[in-house]
Amino acid sequence: MTLGEWQRLIARIEKALTVPTTDGSALRTTRTILREGLDGSAGAKAFFRDCISEALNRAADDVSAVAPETEQVHDATNLVVCAGLHYLENPGATLHQAIEANYEEDVSLFNFISDVFLQHVKDALEEDEELGLEAQAEHEKIVEVAQRVCRRHNIPYALYLADLRERSGSRYGGLEIDADADDSDGLEYFRLPIPEISPAERRAELLADAQLHAESEHRAREWLRDDREACAIFGEDAHYEWDLRDYDIHFLFTCYCIDLTVRLYREHEAQKTETTEQSAPTAEQISAVVELAERGIARELGATDARHHYTEEETAMMKTRFDNARAGIAAITTLSTRSTETVQS
Structure with a gap:
């Protein structure tokens, strides 16, 4: 499988993790869903399971599309989906228990070697x-x-x-x-x-x-x-x-593909987080900029000669510049508050 195919697969999984809620409300992050599930909300827990189910099924379909077209690969991808969902509701379950819970008869995962x-x-x-x-x-x-x-x-x-x-x-x-x-x-x-x-x-x-x-x-x-x-x-x-x-070797290959998908997805998320952290200014940096800007405005106001007669055009330009400076300070302060809230969440 090429890197481009893996990236497309990661994108589909990421998209599945942000599907709308059943009541049409705004999108919720995985962190929010997990928190609501732990708080005992049955609706949030069901939504979280459906979200994972869709992601796993899409991943299984994409892996099957690029893997050899055999019955063993199809069975293996199906089992990974069923076993993953079974583990979600039964953390201590084994693979054999997942098979018994999802299949009436044994699937062809164990073949003569x-x-x-x-x-x-x-x-x-x-x-x-x-x-x-x-x-x-x-x-x-x-x-x-x-x-x-x-x-x-x-x-x-x-x-x-x-x-x-x-x-x-x-x-x-x-x-x-x-x-x-x-x-x-x-x-x-x-x-x-x-x-x-x-x-x-x-x-x-x-x-x-x-x-x-x-x-x-x-x-x-x-x-x-x-x-x-x-x-x-x-x-x-x-x-x-x-x-x-x-x-079966095809089952092991499928498990390897899914494991690689998870690792690539996690690396992708880690790179996104690292990029965001590097590009976003810290609260201390924003505070320093705001302080210097306010001092600059104060000095500018102090340098204004009250005895000097300014034209209407000069007065309007000075007012516009001070208004823009104050609006910029307010915007930067708001950015600092949002950055702090994001770090805390």
Whole structure:
């Protein structure tokens, strides 16, 4: 979304916050409406809710207009509006309570996410006793000790491995750990079975198999239920116990857009306030100007020579200038009073 589109969206929200009252009276600020709502006025509270409802609905329409045209985006924007209004009347409510209060059945905000399914598989494999990270570390230690012993006895590791897997021990069954050699720390690992596929490789194969079934929730749960090895590793109940859903990406995008809208709107309001504060003179500045102006008038009057005969034109010009000066002082004084009232409100 471009900056111009966001600015237009902010303008529409700002406009919605200043809609006329139902009785046709003058516009009221959000601050006034909030104060009346806190004082217990039912009409003001209803108006405030309607005001927010219109702003949220307009924001949802504008976000939907620039977001991908999908059912998920439409559902997400609708939920944000409904949940926001529900939170307004029920500050302690949760999202699930807002959904229950506004929808007869669940909306499609929680969808199957393949990454969630694959993360479940990865986590379970890494914690597995035979295929997990600890099993891989033990496997690497067994291999490292066997290779060390073979090098010390000048025996090809591949031949030793073949003999070990055949379990005949006919050729290299006599190899032993030398307690005085450097490989003595591997006594507990020597001659332990070394499978053809390491735990890490088997984990990768199972994860790749899971990826083939990650296209839909139905296929993922079917694989967890029907695949014999998956069932043995993940448990017979994984196919219905695992939560494979999460917030839909379009819903999260919509929430991000609305959050960004709120932040931009607040920045816009803050900039307006800052500009107003910088441009408006303070009460002290106005008072100083008024005081200097009054002194100037007094000096001007004092400099007038009563003995001098002024023409009618000169007299009229002097009167007009003094009248304008007094009117200006009165206007500046009024401005000072309004500025003080604004700061206090």
